Amino acid sequence: MLSTLSRKMLLCLTGLFLSFFLLIHFLGNLQLFLPQEQAHLQFNAYSHFLSGNILIKLVSYVLYVSIILHAVDGLIITLKNKKAGGNYQKENRGRASKWYSRNMGVLGTLILIFLVIHFQNFWYVYKFGNPPLDANGNKDLYIIVVTVFQEWWYVLIYAVSMIALCYHLIHGIHSAIRTLGLYHPKFVRWFQRVGIAYSVIISIGFALMPIYIFFTYR
Template structure:
């Protein structure tokens, strides 16, 4: 076995894989949340549909997307492996569970991760799969370039593709898949909204432990930087980002 294989099959190596894939997923959360804020624009979904097209057709983004899917699978698989290794190393559970120096989220990362994995499967099925191969409706936007006024209407297709954009007699015409409408429809179903909110609560607790643990694994937990890491981990990733994502389904449910 090579030194590389030995390193990543060791306990430290497994933790290193977890922390690197986890930090990559954290960076994606920021990008994904920023793009999804287009849902709040009062433009009948124009900005969000343009964002959806860009994210699925711009080559560098597509490459990053495949890295993202791989990271989710690797992160999940290695989490299961680490959990099983820990159980095998201590087949008999503690008579009294140690709680001093640990928090609830650190003792229940498996439960939190399972909730998030179920959420990701539902999310990808409802939107990613439907956008590529499902029955996502089409919409046409006509913007008068002189007045800036935009009107929209549902159409049968975007001329046999998922996005068309051109200018005709001073009018910008955009025909695209209407993922915005698909999102609005899904988020009018209370059980989907409930799942999303529950998943964001799980994400919050998951990141409380996971974000700080990743920097500890990398050895970047110096006392000089630890307050900043804790602040970013708690307030940015464990509070602001989950609230931002949870606000979207609640917005459409009560809109």
């Protein structure tokens, strides 16, 4: 049975790993902003490389486990906090903290729902479906992405989910640094600014990808 502190440590470590993965995923997906013909073949070649690399496969298993552990751990901690917190504690916490820090469970749930939809539309189709092949013989994930991003409702869900992700990251990174004991008073503002900048850049960047494709391919 894990203690509350152990759960918080696990939550922040899995969260930081997922944040690092987001950066790598973000950098790879920047290829979607390339000219269409170049993006088409290059993005598919990149996806083929990832799917065929043993090291990447091992990292992907760590990713799946981290998502599950982070979600379950976050749910348990949220339920425990609600059970332990009375009205007085909630009111005081409300005055001293941001709304998104008090609603990490809600933000996390929205992100988890988005991930299920996202995995179903891309990862599942790429792995277990029968996607077409491009001119180089690679699975055409690019055309799948373009097709999905032509749906306005999906673009809207994606953008709203990135807003939730932004606030989740802002508080999550801030909280993880404190939990790990790296939150030195001399570097408080520096850590805050870097965390906020990272969260905003990653979230806006991801949100712009479906928006860009939606308007470019119309």
